[in-house]
Amino acid sequence: MVTDEQIRRLFMLVSKEPTKALAAAKAGMSPKTALKYRKTGRLPSQIKQPHLWSSRPDPFTSKWNWVVELLKVNPGLEAKTIFDYLQRENPGQYQDGQLRTLQRHIRQWRATEGPPKEVFFPQIHYPGDLSASDFTHMGSLGITIQGVLFNHMVYHFVLTYSNWEDVSVCYSESMESLSTGLQNALWELGGVPGRHRTDRMTLAVHKDGNPEQYTTRYAALMRHYSLVPEKTNVASGNENGDIEQRHNRFKKAVAQELMLRGSLNFESLTDYEQFLQNLIRRLNAGRRERLEEELKILHSLPQRRLDDCATLELTVSPSSTIPIHNNVYSVHSRLIGERVQVKMFFDRLEVCYAQRVVERIPRLRGQDGHQINYRHIIDWLARKPGAFANYRYQADMFPSSYFKMAYDELKRQRPLHADKEYVQILKIAAHDGESVTQDALRWLLSGQMPLTAAGVEQYVHARGSAAPVINVQIDDVRLNDYDALLDQQLEVAHV
Numbered sequence: 001m002v003t004d005e006q007i008r009r010l011f012m013l014v015s016k017e018p019t020k021a022l023a024a025a026k027a028g029m030s031p032k033t034a035l036k037y038r039k040t041g042r043l044p045s046q047i048k049q050p051h052l053w054s055s056r057p058d059p060f061t062s063k064w065n066w067v068v069e070l071l072k073v074n075p076g077l078e079a080k081t082i083f084d085y086l087q088r089e090n091p092g093q094y095q096d097g098q099l100r101t102l103q104r105h106i107r108q109w110r111a112t113e114g115p116p117k118e119v120f121f122p123q124i125h126y127p128g129d130l131s132a133s134d135f136t137h138m139g140s141l142g143i144t145i146q147g148v149l150f151n152h153m154v155y156h157f158v159l160t161y162s163n164w165e166d167v168s169v170c171y172s173e174s175m176e177s178l179s180t181g182l183q184n185a186l187w188e189l190g191g192v193p194g195r196h197r198t199d200r201m202t203l204a205v206h207k208d209g210n211p212e213q214y215t216t217r218y219a220a221l222m223r224h225y226s227l228v229p230e231k232t233n234v235a236s237g238n239e240n241g242d243i244e245q246r247h248n249r250f251k252k253a254v255a256q257e258l259m260l261r262g263s264l265n266f267e268s269l270t271d272y273e274q275f276l277q278n279l280i281r282r283l284n285a286g287r288r289e290r291l292e293e294e295l296k297i298l299h300s301l302p303q304r305r306l307d308d309c310a311t312l313e314l315t316v317s318p319s320s321t322i323p324i325h326n327n328v329y330s331v332h333s334r335l336i337g338e339r340v341q342v343k344m345f346f347d348r349l350e351v352c353y354a355q356r357v358v359e360r361i362p363r364l365r366g367q368d369g370h371q372i373n374y375r376h377i378i379d380w381l382a383r384k385p386g387a388f389a390n391y392r393y394q395a396d397m398f399p400s401s402y403f404k405m406a407y408d409e410l411k412r413q414r415p416l417h418a419d420k421e422y423v424q425i426l427k428i429a430a431h432d433g434e435s436v437t438q439d440a441l442r443w444l445l446s447g448q449m450p451l452t453a454a455g456v457e458q459y460v461h462a463r464g465s466a467a468p469v470i471n472v473q474i475d476d477v478r479l480n481d482y483d484a485l486l487d488q489q490l491e492v493a494h495v
Contacts, residue, residue, distance in 0.1 A: 002029055004043040010034055059098050060105060067102075068109065075115050079103040125161040127290070128297030131193045131227075132243040133157040133182060135173045135201075141255055144265045145272065154276070155181025156250065159193060160242045162290035165250065167280060169273055171365050175203045175217050176346035180308040186225060187305065191298025196222065197230040197243075205231045217310070224306045226299060253279060309343040309350075316340060320377050324349065326367040328393075330376045331359050372396035375430045382427045385420040397426065399434055402441045409451055424453035432460045439463070 006027050013023035024034035040047060060067065067082060083099050135153050143150045154167040155177055166185035170177035178201075186192055198204055204218040214222070214229055222229045257279050258264055266272040284291070314322045316335045321328050324342060331340065331351055335358070343350040344363070351359035364371055372393040374381075381388060388394065398404040406425065410418035429437035440459035444451045 002033060002037070002044055004045050007037050007043050010037065014038065058101070059094060060102055064105070067106070068113075071106065071109065071114065079106045082106075127161050127293040128191075128193050128295075130160045130195045130197060131157060132160055132197045133178075133185075134199060134243045134247070135170070135177070136247040136251070138251070138254075141251065141258065142264050143258075143272065145269060146267060147265060150266075150269075150272070153177075156243060156247060157182060157185035158243050158246045159189075159291070159294055162287045162294050163246065164189065164284050164287050164291045164294070165246055165280060167250070167276055169269070169276070170346050171363075172346075173201060173203060174346055175215070176308055176310060176344060178203060178218070179221055179306065180346050182221065183305050183308065186301060189298070190301070191295060192225050192227060192301060193294070193298055194228060195230055196227045197232070199232045204229075221306055224302055226302075250283075253283060307343075309345045312342045312344065314340055314342055321370075321372070322351075327364045328370040328372075329361055329364075330372040330393075332376045333380055370396065374399070374426050378423075378427050378430045382423050385423040388419040388423055399429065400438055402438050402445070403429075405445060406441045406451060409445065413451065421453045425456050428453065428456055428460060436460050436463050 006029060010027035013026050017023040021031045024031045079102050083102050087094050134156055136156055137153050139151050153170050155170050156167050158165045166188050168181035168184050204215055206212055316322055316331055316338055318336060320333045320336055321330050341352040348363050349361045350357050370393050374397050407422045410421050437460060440456040444455055449455050
């Protein structure tokens with residue numbers, strides 16, 4: 001096939017070469033072909049006729065009007081769905097290889113006769129005007145804390161003009177997480193923009209039809225910082241596209257930084273949070289010029305932060321527990337029947353009584369969980385050891401695997417007395433120390449002595465008797481001794 005470049009070369013050589021045949025040969029074609037293009041004066045691409053005919057019958061001709069009517073009623077239907085239906089209704093008539101033909105027909109119909117598609121309108125951003133935030137899951141990165149997979153989220157805040165951003169680690173899309181993350185970002189920024197946009201997260205936005213657009217706590221947070229709240233329309237996540245785009249770029253940056261680091265594992269949550277903050281500072285460093293424009297317009301922060309927690313008033317049940325958001329937590333049995341105040345932060349609970357914090361408890365994730373501290377109930381459990389066998393929260397009564405191994409061994413050796421013996425061991429752990437009690441269990445399980453509560457107590461008390469303190473007398477340091485030593489070194493050097 002002759003190309004456009006060959007014909008251009010032919011046209012150039014015709015005027016230079018002594019014969020037309022020589023010009024055709026140098027252009028790489030026969031004299032007959034050269035004559036054809038010299039007469040037309042056009043390139044092959046200009047005289048090529050488009051292929052407008054079908055080389056085989058269209059298998060969908062008889063069904064096409066039905067397909068079009070179907071697409072008009074349900075524009076979201078995919079070609080694969082329609083093709084599968086045609087195969088079911090017309091056995092043997094349509095082969096799998098004809099799916100692409102139907103897909104091409106439908107794509108062409110949508111482009112020429114179908115409904116108009118949604119248009120995305122790029123927006124102009126102004127300094128200090130708009131901020132956006134949302135939560136994003138980080139589980140896909142495979143981050144671990146001390147070798148254990150750390151399933152978590154981050155609250156992500158962005159100024160849409162400069163792209164200045166901030167993140168806070170959290171565990172769920174809760175109001176406490178949003179309040180903590182938003183306030184962390186604003187106080188790190190040192191000012192407040194004019195507006196704040198979120199998607200229609202239920203913790204902030206009421207469903208349509210509610211006379212109040214925003215939830216009470218979210219509206220109070222916006223008022224405290226003089227922020228004008230905004231929300232996206234239903235099923236229109238693209239309206240919060242600035243933060244969605246930053247999610248992707250932030251997670252890519254984290255993944256790249258982890259590759260450079262050479263490990264996905266961190267020794268502690270603090271180390272991981274510091275890693276993220278160092279990354280955010282480097283990302284923000286390149287946005288300083290536009291951020292300076294924003295800082296001139298941001299309005300001032302309030303005098304103090306708003307509390308990041310929700311507060312509940314609860315009565316401690318006879319089982320020494322309190323229910324919070326479909327999870328159960330234990331408090332000390334001294335508080336049974338008392339009214340306590342519980343402050344719910346995104347990562348912990350603070351139980352207050354008589355205006356004093358009496359318990360700090362890690363907050364459970366999800367629902368239908370329980371967190372029972374054996375120290376809260378051990379004194380009464382020791383009086384009623386028979387309750388241990390069928391205790392609803394028995395699984396929480398094993399502080400480590402050694403305690404569970406000890407209970408299983410007691411059940412094997414002394415099934416009738418196992419519950420009483422184990423409860424006594426738990427009491428020793430509560431009053432004399434969990435670590436030393438675990439050491440005792442490890443020693444006894446190795447077969448050194450029979451496993452009994454008395455044996456554990458004997459081991460603990462033996463370990464608890466410390467060696468007598470030895471008084472060490474240290475004479476006062478005399479500087480003259482150092483001077484004499486220095487003089488001796490100088491004399492040696494001169495020799």
